[in-house]
Amino acid sequence: MSVVPNELTDQVALVTGASSGIGEATAEALAANGASVALAARREDELAELADRIESDGGDALVIPTDVTDESQVETMVETAHEESGRLDILVNNAGVMLLERVEDADTGDFRQMAEVNLLGLMNATHAALPIMQDQGEGHVVNLSSVAGRKAYAGSSAYNATKFGVNGFTEALRQEVTDNSRIRTTLIEPGAVDTELPDHIPSNDQQEQIQGMMESIAPLTGEDIARSILYAVTQPPHVDVNEILIRPTEQEL
Ligand SMILES: NC(=O)c1ccc[n+]([C@@H]2O[C@H](COP(=O)([O-])OP(=O)(O)OC[C@H]3O[C@@H](n4cnc5c(N)ncnc54)[C@H](OP(=O)(O)O)[C@@H]3O)[C@@H](O)[C@H]2O)c1
Numbered sequence: 001m002s003v004v005p006n007e008l009t010d011q012v013a014l015v016t017g018a019s020s021g022i023g024e025a026t027a028e029a030l031a032a033n034g035a036s037v038a039l040a041a042r043r044e045d046e047l048a049e050l051a052d053r054i055e056s057d058g059g060d061a062l063v064i065p066t067d068v069t070d071e072s073q074v075e076t077m078v079e080t081a082h083e084e085s086g087r088l089d090i091l092v093n094n095a096g097v098m099l100l101e102r103v104e105d106a107d108t109g110d111f112r113q114m115a116e117v118n119l120l121g122l123m124n125a126t127h128a129a130l131p132i133m134q135d136q137g138e139g140h141v142v143n144l145s146s147v148a149g150r151k152a153y154a155g156s157s158a159y160n161a162t163k164f165g166v167n168g169f170t171e172a173l174r175q176e177v178t179d180n181s182r183i184r185t186t187l188i189e190p191g192a193v194d195t196e197l198p199d200h201i202p203s204n205d206q207q208e209q210i211q212g213m214m215e216s217i218a219p220l221t222g223e224d225i226a227r228s229i230l231y232a233v234t235q236p237p238h239v240d241v242n243e244i245l246i247r248p249t250e251q252e253l
Pocket of ligand 1: 020040043067069146147191192194195197
């Protein structure tokens with residue numbers, strides 16, 4: 001997929017959660033448009049396969065196995081992506097888990113996991129990348145939220161809490177970096193996307209509900225979201241696409 005061929009040449013992009021779904025498609029799209037991509041997630045084999053595919057298509061990819069719940073691994077991830085060519089232009093904070101359960105039935109370990117991956121991992125990666133972007137005088141932080149960052153649903157409380165958190169964090173960051181007019185933030189808020197995300201839902205009821213919804217409509221694909229991210233990161237430097245809310249045409253809520 002190419003919007004403007006090689007528009008991201010000489011740029012370095014770090015994508016978390018690149019081993020599947022939206023992150024994988026985004027890394028491929030950024031690489032196809034000229035960026036060197038650093039690929040982070042826990043599953044090293046999937047990252048290595050993706051890196052091979054990107055490189056066989058003429059792109060440049062670096063695998064950085066990372067668990068974003070570990071603060072020191074997050075710092076190393078950002079340092080490693082930066083060291084490779086001395087730049088870090090785009091950070092896509094995409095790693096996420098959606099462990100839907102009603103509060104009364106929830107395992108509090110799932111609360112912790114979602115908070116640590118979806119919110120703290122994203123905050124810590126941003127914290128580590130920001131000084132690099134400030135030093136180089138430009139950069140772009142793209143944060144994956146969700147429709148669930150704007151609308152709460154019964155059965156989604158903790159996931160909602162993390163994504164509402166991502167929205168608040170990203171808007172506050174946007175305001176903080178307006179004094180450096182070349183650092184941009186973008187919030188991506190997808191509706192239903194056909195990925196592995198629902199596979200890990202612990203509650204059968206919640207999983208059946210999500211699967212039923214996915215089967216009743218034509219869901220988005222990872223590539224659809226990758227195109228929206230590509231749109232945001234290929235704007236001229238004075239244009240900051242603050243938020244993209246993107247649902248399947250048939251998704252009601
Ligand atoms: N699919 C949807 O309908 C939808 C809708 C709105 C928003 N989103 C958001 O989009 C993002 C991507 O999700 P997806 O739909 O593409 O799901 P996915 O295919 O399950 O991808 C999730 C990614 O997050 C990574 N991840 C999970 N825990 C991690 C950890 N502790 N450390 C590092 N990486 C971790 C996974 O890699 P490893 O397992 O290899 O670590 C995987 O690459 C998430 O933030 C999700 O909340 C998705």
